[in-house]
Amino acid sequence: MDSLNSMNINLKFDSILEKEYCDFKYNENLRQIRIVLGLLIIVFGIFSFYDAKLFNDPNGLIIRVKLFMVLPVFFVAFVLSFSRWFKDYNHIILTVALIIAGSGFSIMLLQSRGNLGYYGAIFLITYSAYFVLNLKYKYSTAIGWAILFFYLFVSVSQGSNIDLETFIVFIFIMGSNIIGMMGGYFLEYYSRKNYLQSIKIESDNHNLEERVALQVKEITDQQSATIYALAKLAESRDRDTGVHIERVGKYCRLIAEKIDWTVYSKMDIQKNKFVDTIEMASALHDIGKVGIEDRILLKPGPLTKDEFARIKMHTIIGSDTLITLKKKYPNNIFVNMGLEITRYHHEKFDGSGYPDGLSGHDIPLTARILAIADVYDALTTKRPYKEIFSHTEAMEIMIKDTGSHFDPDLMKIFKEVEYAFNIISKSHNIIERRNSTKERKLPRMMN
Numbered sequence: 001m002d003s004l005n006s007m008n009i010n011l012k013f014d015s016i017l018e019k020e021y022c023d024f025k026y027n028e029n030l031r032q033i034r035i036v037l038g039l040l041i042i043v044f045g046i047f048s049f050y051d052a053k054l055f056n057d058p059n060g061l062i063i064r065v066k067l068f069m070v071l072p073v074f075f076v077a078f079v080l081s082f083s084r085w086f087k088d089y090n091h092i093i094l095t096v097a098l099i100i101a102g103s104g105f106s107i108m109l110l111q112s113r114g115n116l117g118y119y120g121a122i123f124l125i126t127y128s129a130y131f132v133l134n135l136k137y138k139y140s141t142a143i144g145w146a147i148l149f150f151y152l153f154v155s156v157s158q159g160s161n162i163d164l165e166t167f168i169v170f171i172f173i174m175g176s177n178i179i180g181m182m183g184g185y186f187l188e189y190y191s192r193k194n195y196l197q198s199i200k201i202e203s204d205n206h207n208l209e210e211r212v213a214l215q216v217k218e219i220t221d222q223q224s225a226t227i228y229a230l231a232k233l234a235e236s237r238d239r240d241t242g243v244h245i246e247r248v249g250k251y252c253r254l255i256a257e258k259i260d261w262t263v264y265s266k267m268d269i270q271k272n273k274f275v276d277t278i279e280m281a282s283a284l285h286d287i288g289k290v291g292i293e294d295r296i297l298l299k300p301g302p303l304t305k306d307e308f309a310r311i312k313m314h315t316i317i318g319s320d321t322l323i324t325l326k327k328k329y330p331n332n333i334f335v336n337m338g339l340e341i342t343r344y345h346h347e348k349f350d351g352s353g354y355p356d357g358l359s360g361h362d363i364p365l366t367a368r369i370l371a372i373a374d375v376y377d378a379l380t381t382k383r384p385y386k387e388i389f390s391h392t393e394a395m396e397i398m399i400k401d402t403g404s405h406f407d408p409d410l411m412k413i414f415k416e417v418e419y420a421f422n423i424i425s426k427s428h429n430i431i432e433r434r435n436s437t438k439e440r441k442l443p444r445m446m447n
Contacts, residue, residue, distance in 0.1 A: 013192070021195055026087050029134045033090070036132055037078040040101075044070055044121070070104040073097045095139045098129050102147035109169060110154055119169075122147065123176055130180035130187075137188045144177035244377055245283040250424050251373030253279040258413045264365065269333060277337050278366055284338040285345045285370055288318025312346070315355045319343035340364040345371055350404045361407075368407040372398070372414050375405070380425050391422040 013021060077097040080086050086093065102125045109118040129135055129143040151173060155166055256278050261271040269277075289297060292314050296307045303311065322339040329335050344358060344367035351359030379394035389397070395418060402411045414421075 021192065023087075024195060025134055025191070026090065030081065033094070033133055034078065034081050036128060037074055037081065040074045040128075041071060041078060044074070070101045073100045091136055091139045094129075094133055094135060095143055098125050098143045099146045099150075101125055102143065103150045106147060106151040106154060109151070119172060122173060126173070126176045126180050130184035134187075134191070137184055140184050141177075141181055144173075144180055148173045148177060244381070245286075247377050247424060248285070248370070248373045249279040249282045251376060251421060252282045252369050254417045254420050254424075255369050255372060255410060255413050258417060259410075267365075273333065277333055278341075278369065281334055281338040281341055281366070282370055282373065284318065284322070285341045285374065286314060286318070287321065287342065288314035288316065291317040312354050315343050315346055337366050340366045341370050343367075345374060347371070348405045349407050352404070363407075368410055372406055372410060376414075376421060377425075391418070391425060 074097060077093055080093055081090070102122055105118050105121045105125070109122070126144045126147065129140040133140075135143075148170070151169065253275055256271075256275045259271070267274070292311055296303065296311055299307065319339055319342045322335060322342055325335045326332070326339055341364075343355065344363055347353035347356065347358045347363045347367060348371075349360060349363070349368070351357050353363075375398060376394055379389040379397060380391060382388050395415075398406065398414075399411070402408050406414075
């Protein structure tokens, strides 16, 4: 790729780039090549019979040359263009075809002097070689000069004097070649130059995308670290919650991955983005607890009515904090999802939750998912106000609340992936089966 790096434009690239360029031109020009060959077959086929009648051809030389020398070679080239190895040999095939055709017209020009149609035919062949078929410069040049030398060879071999007409034909073909060589050279030069520039632009764009992706990842990682730090700060005030936010994030991801996204096709977010974001945004669900007094938050026994009313305010405190961010970043997916989760994760499907008493699908999908993850983790971990429930016991409790506390559709998914919930729970060493059969109370946050 030295040619690309230095942008030194030559007609020949290194072997790798040359192959890539040839493949590119082949795919770009194959349809055009077939059209040109097809038109040549039709045009020269029609005029073969027309010329045979129009001009004196007692021996039938003209019709024989056209029908058995010119037309067949175009037809064969056209048929070969559909073969799988035409890609590797198309320049050679077209070169041979055009040289044979041009030589045939040279013979006809010598036999029918003054026929302007054959001048046009030779010009059309050289023009196609240099400008239309996008042959490599060395092949198009070979075609033009081969036709000229064949014309001279036949002229001399027939013992013809180099008369004025022969000289005019010679000048005509040579002039066509000179013009064709100049035009063909610059045509290929700029074709290769544009190809190199397109690769360079593509390479620059790819590098830019990589740099942007790295920067976005770095910013995202920094945001995640900051978010987790803030969430952990809120969580640290409750000494018994452990790695609650990490587990809840994993639980949310498990449910979100199994959702039938066609049901939520109207949501302005892709499923993979939703899954990644809810895992991260779930960490914000209890940030409002930083505003709750320790005497209430850390109280080991049952809460009074007033204390419970106060602790319910953590949803409002947390969401108000994120509303401030939303005003500054109104289209930020993470902030908007975090706001939904923080405010509505204690809403219940039957409308008996808080803070706004939403019900059913009026509760945001994110909050309905978080409710399942949060309650499962609360049941299967030790809290100041309760002992640990086993996975089986937690499932029984939550299944009873399907349709009242939890979204029935999401609970179906929850039951499909419950084994994964159990594995995550055990991997954090939080399942401890009780030895006693003493009656236990449900978590106070579920009351």
